[in-house]
Amino acid sequence: MPAFHKGPFIQVRGLDNRFGDHVVHRDLDLDIHRGEILGLVGGSGSGKTILVRSILGLHQPQGGEILFNGHDLLKEPPRKRLQYQRQWGMLFQRGALFSGLTVLENVELPMREHLELSPEICAELARLKIHLAGLPPYAGQQYPSELSGGMVKRAALARALALEPEVLFLDEPTSGLDPIAANSFDNLIQYLQDALQLTVVIVTHDLYTLANVCHRLAVIVDGQVVAGTLEELRQHPDPWIRSYFHGPRMEALLRTV
Amino acid sequence: MSADSFLTFQHTGDGQLQVKVTGDWVIGNVTELKDRISGLFGSTDGTRKVVFQCSGLGKLDTSGAWVLYQAARTLEARGFEADLTGFRQAHSRFMDQVVGDFPEYEEAKEPQHRSVLLDQLENIGGWLVYCICHVGQAFSFLLQLLETFFFNLVMPWRFRFGVMVANMYRAGVLAIPIVALLAFLISIVLAYQGATQLARFGAEIFTIDLTAVTLLREMGVMLTAILVAGRSGSGFAAENGTMKLNEEIDAMQTIGLDPFELLVLPRVVALVLMMPLLTLLADVVGLAGGALSAFMLLDMPLGPYLAQVQSAVTPWTFWFGIIKAPVFGFLIATTGTFWGMHVGGSAESVGRLTTVAVVQSIAMVIAADAVFSVLSSSMGL
Known part of the structure; x- marks a missing residue:
């Protein structure tokens, strides 16, 4: 474990991402603090997913630094980088569960790969994670194709939690879920963040999640990040941010809360 | 006290076993933790009560918490009294919220054992049914194809x-x-x-x-x-x-x-x-x-x-x-x-x-x- 580093847990500095002539990120800065739930917002095509993929090392940016606990991940050798990233979990938008494995095997896989654990302990820990993610025990024996959308997300969350991550990235965790499932998933994220002291980054369009779950929001506008609390962002002069946080849906939501 | 000893225990006179819990109880150490726990189980002679003193605990994650919790529960199941005390606040919340309500896993009940012959018969039967279904599907597919063919023959512009x-x-x-x-x-x-x-x-x-x-x-x-x-x-x-x-x-x-x-x-x-x-x-x-x-x-x-x-x-x-x-x-x-x-x-x-x-x-x-x-x-x- 790296020593505790003062300042932001994850820092993105001067990130540049371009596809041909199309500039996605231009000198983008973002701070993610330890123990917070950060909501990442932006219009379609504004580069939310590319930003998360850059932080996770799934996309090589044209320039910039990704600092984790003070280490620049882009300059670390790949093996070292994997070492750090093992402390991160990612929930992909559509779960990305391995279709040939049962839910239990999906959750066991990272443990079996990275830790020397006996199969019994692996299974027991995987069942614990499945329980933590709010799935009934029998779900462990099912294949991803047999699960409903909400259960897929929970199973994927269980897999993301398998290696006891400190940081959890969630890509649109509530999209495609019915309001009941979305609500209980929101509660689950809050519960886990609180119980496990996680740092959570949520990419979402779910205004309810943004208003009620996230501690801080980061908006991508014109390839750069504007960060702040919901109230701060509602005061922001940028027209896109204004229309996002003052739209009828947001107003209606804030009236009822 | 070395950081990787995890458990140090001593008998006190009144039938109690005092166990000091130390070190990092995290997923990377789980195998070792399990070993220490079974070592503890082997030296419970003459005790009634086991007290886990957890104030010296380093890091704790869900896996470590689960091992600790399970140890206490196993002891209780064997007729001992078990106590987990001295958690720091963050850790005690961990124990309560995360592993406290983890239900005991029950092995899925094995279906009643039948004779091998019956199993084989069932396999053969299942296979036959599959074959018949498959042939049926194939014929239905061919007939549909034939129907479409004649349909298109009559109405060639389609x-x-x-x-x-x-x-x-x-x-x-x-x-x-x-x-x-x-x-x-x-x-x-x-x-x-x-x-x-x-x-x-x-x-x-x-x-x-x-x-x-x-x-x-x-x-x-x-x-x-x-x-x-x-x-x-x-x-x-x-x-x-x-x-x-x-x-x-x-x-x-x-x-x-x-x-x-x-x-x-x-x-x-x-x-x-x-x-x-x-x-x-x-x-x-x-x-x-x-x-x-x-x-x-x-x-x-x-x-x-x-x-x-x-x-x-x-x-x-x-x-x-x-x-x-x-x-x-x-x-x-x-x-x-x-x-x-x-x-x-x-x-x-x-x-x-x-x-x-x-x-x-x-x-x-x-x-x-x-x-x-x-x-x-x-x-x-």
């Missing part, structure tokens, strides 16, 4: 001519280089094998008869069929399967399009038309390969070679190969599209059923070839 031409191009024209190359090479293989064997009888000249007859009757069409099955049969299965998975086929039906008319019939017709043409190509190029081999092996120029071929081959030899081609094309196209339409569940099944489609279409082609051979021999051709 036939998807464009789709057919596109498939003829992809399955036929684009296959020309590979079919030609392999036909050329296979005839050289045939000639060299034949020449070596026949030389022992001084009958090298019959190498040409052997090559020409084998090529025209069997190898030309068979080679083409196997290549087409690999190129296009798999393609049909994968394309239709992906569309099925993507709900595109359902979408077609909701806007009143017949997937058989769009996806199956044009492809079947395209292969039925292209197979004879590809076979003809394979025959011609194969004979050219034969000519080259004849020149290299027997020093025979083109003129005498052609004369020898003509004396060896009757028109029926040629037609026999060509007649089989559309039948093979039909088998390949229907097998490919059939499996494509029966994809279900996950993306994994597209890959699996594509493989099934290729293997099964090649098997059916060879089986059909055997039927043709028996029939032709009994008709004396």
Whole structure:
């Protein structure tokens, strides 16, 4: 474990991402603090997913630094980088569960790969994670194709939690879920963040999640990040941010809360 | 106290066992933690109560918390009193919220044991049912195809001519280089094998008869069929399967399009038309390969070679190969599209059923070839 580093847990500095002539990120800065739930917002095509993929090392940016606990991940050798990233979990938008494995095997896989654990302990820990993610025990024996959308997300969350991550990235965790499932998933994220002291980054369009779950929001506008609390962002002069946080849906939501 | 001792325990006089919990109880240490716990279980003689003193605990994650919690519960189940005390606030919340309500895992109940014979019977029965269902599905598919065919025959303007031409191009024209190359090479293989064997009888000249007859009757069409099955049969299965998975086929039906008319019939017709043409190509190029081999092996120029071929081959030899081609094309196209339409569940099944489609279409082609051979021999051709 790296020593505790003062300042932001994850820092993105001067990130540049371009596809041909199309500039996605231009000198983008973002701070993610330890123990917070950060909501990442932006219009379609504004580069939310590319930003998360850059932080996770799934996309090589044209320039910039990704600092984790003070280490620049882009300059670390790949093996070292994997070492750090093992402390991160990612929930992909559509779960990305391995279709040939049962839910239990999906959750066991990272443990079996990275830790020397006996199969019994692996299974027991995987069942614990499945329980933590709010799935009934029998779900462990099912294949991803047999699960409903909400259960897929929970199973994927269980897999993301398998290696006891400190940081959890969630890509649109509530999209495609019915309001009941979305609500209980929101509660689950809050519960886990609180119980496990996680740092959570949520990419979402779910205004309810943004208003009620996230501690801080980061908006991508014109390839750069504007960060702040919901109230701060509602005061922001940028027209896109204004229309996002003052739209009828947001107003209606804030009236009822 | 070393950081990796995890548990240090001492008996106090009154039947208590004081256990000091130290170090990092995290997932990376779980195996070792389990060992220490079982060591603890081995030294509980003469105790009633076990007290875990957790104030010296380093890091704790869910896995470590679970091991600790389970140790206490196991002790309780064995009739001891167990106490977990001295947690820091963050840790005690961890214990309560995370592992406190983790239900005891119950092994799924084994189904009542039955005799092996009964299990085997059940397997055979299940397999039979699967086979019958499969044959039923295949017949239903063929009947639907037939229905669409006659429907399109009566109303020819409904036939998807464009789709057919596109498939003829992809399955036929684009296959020309590979079919030609392999036909050329296979005839050289045939000639060299034949020449070596026949030389022992001084009958090298019959190498040409052997090559020409084998090529025209069997190898030309068979080679083409196997290549087409690999190129296009798999393609049909994968394309239709992906569309099925993507709900595109359902979408077609909701806007009143017949997937058989769009996806199956044009492809079947395209292969039925292209197979004879590809076979003809394979025959011609194969004979050219034969000519080259004849020149290299027997020093025979083109003129005498052609004369020898003509004396060896009757028109029926040629037609026999060509007649089989559309039948093979039909088998390949229907097998490919059939499996494509029966994809279900996950993306994994597209890959699996594509493989099934290729293997099964090649098997059916060879089986059909055997039927043709028996029939032709009994008709004396």
